[in-house]
Amino acid sequence: MSSEQTRKLIVLAAIWAVLLLAPYWMVPLGGYTALATRVLVLGLAAMSLNFLLGFTGVLSFGHAAYFGLGAYGAGLTLKFLALSTPLALIAGILLGGICGGLLGLLIVRRRGVYFAMVTIAFGQVFYYIAFQWSSLTGGDDGLRGFSRQPLDLGLFKIDILSSANNFYFFVLFCFALAVGAMGFILRSPFGRTMIAIRENERRSRFLGIPVERHIWISFTLSCFFMAFAGALYALVNNFADPRGLHYSQSGDFVMMAVMGGMRSFWGPLLGAFVFVVLQDYLSSMTTNWMSFVGLLFVLVVLFFPRGLLGFLQRSKA
Amino acid sequence: MTTLLLFNVTNGLIIGAFYVLMALGLSLILNLSNTINFAHGGFLVIGGYIAYAISPYLGFWGALLVAPLLTAIIGLVVERVLIRPLYGRDPLYSLLLTFGLAFIIEDGTRFIFGPQGKPVTIPSYLSESLSNDLFFITGYRLFMVAVVIVAVTLLFVLLRYTRLGIRIRAGVLDLETVAALGINVQMLRSLNFAVGIFLAGLSGVLAAGQLGLEPTMGTGLLMPSFIAIIVGGIGSLPGTLAGGLLIGVASGLTAVFFPAASEAVIYVMMAVVLLIRPRGLFGEEGMMS
Numbered sequence: 001m002s003s004e005q006t007r008k009l010i011v012l013a014a015i016w017a018v019l020l021l022a023p024y025w026m027v028p029l030g031g032y033t034a035l036a037t038r039v040l041v042l043g044l045a046a047m048s049l050n051f052l053l054g055f056t057g058v059l060s061f062g063h064a065a066y067f068g069l070g071a072y073g074a075g076l077t078l079k080f081l082a083l084s085t086p087l088a089l090i091a092g093i094l095l096g097g098i099c100g101g102l103l104g105l106l107i108v109r110r111r112g113v114y115f116a117m118v119t120i121a122f123g124q125v126f127y128y129i130a131f132q133w134s135s136l137t138g139g140d141d142g143l144r145g146f147s148r149q150p151l152d153l154g155l156f157k158i159d160i161l162s163s164a165n166n167f168y169f170f171v172l173f174c175f176a177l178a179v180g181a182m183g184f185i186l187r188s189p190f191g192r193t194m195i196a197i198r199e200n201e202r203r204s205r206f207l208g209i210p211v212e213r214h215i216w217i218s219f220t221l222s223c224f225f226m227a228f229a230g231a232l233y234a235l236v237n238n239f240a241d242p243r244g245l246h247y248s249q250s251g252d253f254v255m256m257a258v259m260g261g262m263r264s265f266w267g268p269l270l271g272a273f274v275f276v277v278l279q280d281y282l283s284s285m286t287t288n289w290m291s292f293v294g295l296l297f298v299l300v301v302l303f304f305p306r307g308l309l310g311f312l313q314r315s316k317a
Numbered sequence: 318m319t320t321l322l323l324f325n326v327t328n329g330l331i332i333g334a335f336y337v338l339m340a341l342g343l344s345l346i347l348n349l350s351n352t353i354n355f356a357h358g359g360f361l362v363i364g365g366y367i368a369y370a371i372s373p374y375l376g377f378w379g380a381l382l383v384a385p386l387l388t389a390i391i392g393l394v395v396e397r398v399l400i401r402p403l404y405g406r407d408p409l410y411s412l413l414l415t416f417g418l419a420f421i422i423e424d425g426t427r428f429i430f431g432p433q434g435k436p437v438t439i440p441s442y443l444s445e446s447l448s449n450d451l452f453f454i455t456g457y458r459l460f461m462v463a464v465v466i467v468a469v470t471l472l473f474v475l476l477r478y479t480r481l482g483i484r485i486r487a488g489v490l491d492l493e494t495v496a497a498l499g500i501n502v503q504m505l506r507s508l509n510f511a512v513g514i515f516l517a518g519l520s521g522v523l524a525a526g527q528l529g530l531e532p533t534m535g536t537g538l539l540m541p542s543f544i545a546i547i548v549g550g551i552g553s554l555p556g557t558l559a560g561g562l563l564i565g566v567a568s569g570l571t572a573v574f575f576p577a578a579s580e581a582v583i584y585v586m587m588a589v590v591l592l593i594r595p596r597g598l599f600g601e602e603g604m605m606s
Contacts, residue, residue, distance in 0.1 A: 059407075059412070106591050122587075128584070129581070132577050247540075251355075290423065294418065298414055
């Protein structure tokens with residue numbers, strides 16, 4: 001085993017140790033477990049977006065739509081169909097992923113700014129649907145009246161509703177599944193072609209890679225992961241918010257990915273941590289937190305375009 | 318029924334004229350600088366609030382002229398300080414930056430002027446209704462359309478016949494060649510940006526007279542403007558013009574038959590256009606990819 005591989009293993013072990021122990025170190029540092037859960041879920045969302053942005057090189061600025069669809073899918077299932085947490089998650093994933101896949105067919109031929117523009121516009125469709133169809137979705141007030149259910153494992157039940165720690169570990173388990181799948185795909189030959197497309201689309205095309213199809217697959221997969229995060233988010237809050245579908249939420253996700261470092265696998269999680277904790281802190285300190293978040297966007301873009309991890313790696317090299 | 322239909326088509330055209338003004342500015346900036354200006358709605362708000370602040374001194378007509386100019390000057394500063402460093406980088410960055418800027422502008426106006434709506438007084442002869450027999454329409458609404466027509470005509474004259482306009486159009490097609498011919502491309506982009514922001518400021522003043530002012534008023538107009546550009550065809554200003562009017566009328570007509578969908582219909586139109594004519598109605602081949 002080379003020293004490079006050893007180093008990677010150590011970093012990986014450290015990341016998982018930090019995540020596993022989060023409820024125990026976040027609380028003493030002035031945080032709370034639900035905050036850690038939120039970081040994890042929004043981190044998963046940012047990583048899902050980065051699957052497309054950082055590893056295929058196409059910018060979707062409308063991914064909140066699939067996040068929100070996941071949330072509404074899970075919420076509606078719990079409210080009207082079945083009192084089962086796993087079923088709700090599956091329904092959310094399917095709703096967001098399938099909608100993303102279908103719209104992806106219309107979107108994938110665009111590139112650059114135009115790709116971004118079309119994704120924003122299509123993302124807003126779902127915002128308006130959730131906003132207008134208030135008999136089903138609760139409209140502006142959001143979808144209420146459901147709550148996550150205990151996990152029934154046959155022999156025993158796990159209470160994830162009242163115990164914040166149990167719920168955190170459940171979310172961490174889901175996170176691990178999704179992140180494991182993402183890592184697996186990125187290591188596969190398909191993942192390598194994604195990176196090839198990012199690096200040089202024209203050359204990839206000459207090599208016979210069906211670029212449009214690969215971007216579509218990558219877009220769709222990323223929507224499925226995004227919907228998973230959204231479904232989990234509905235469980236976190238026992239609530240689905242139409243603003244979770246809005247393009248400003250997409251902007252937050254892109255920001256998390258960029259701030260953490262979009263060329264690295266774990267960067268978006270770090271970005272989500274900084275973003276969520278900062279927003280939580282600012283909104284408790286000042287009513288003008290929007291200005292500060294806006295300022296953060298401007299400063300990161302001007303001075304830290306490679307993100308925190310990119311900055312660290314660069315200064316080391 | 319005819320009256321109702323006519324009323325809504327007229328209404329749609331008026332709203333469409335608004336979208337056109339916003340979308341043309343966005344389109345100018347997008348075409349030459351490859352920048353999606355998310356803060357465009359923010360500049361509209363700035364224009365409106367400047368008009369609110371100066372109209373007690375200059376009157377409505379003075380504000381109508383001066384507020385967009387001041388907005389354009391603010392736009393010039395923003396372009397010079399914040400956006401110019403990002404040319405040549407991934408468009409992602411200018412998108413994120415203007416996105417953050419929109420936050421700051423919205424929150425800033427709320428901080429300075431308060432969250433409540435502010436009225437901008439328009440001359441009384443403009444606020445009278447013109448006719449009550451056929452359908453209700455105030456003089457101000459016709460006046461808005463007239464201003465939009467004048468502004469759009471001037472813009473097209475500028476682009477067609479002046480040196481600046483010809484350079485802008487050449488730059489959209491091939492910026493490198495324009496630079497190689499010894500034209501100051503940075504300056505060109507700045508002026509082009511300022512023209513776009515001027516249009517946003519003008520829409521702000523007009524909107525303020527019609528709807529009053531709110532810090533969030535710009536965001537609602539941003540999406541229809543995006544769609545106007547996509548439907549009309551990216552890279553084509555006449556396309557943007559047609560796209561804006563088209564979605565205005567479409568949402569006006571839908572409001573007659575199915576009010577809840579009047580917002581959604583413009584997205585449906587976009588999907589249909591992308592399906593059957595991906596480059597947009599007037600877009601040139603290859604411009605979108």
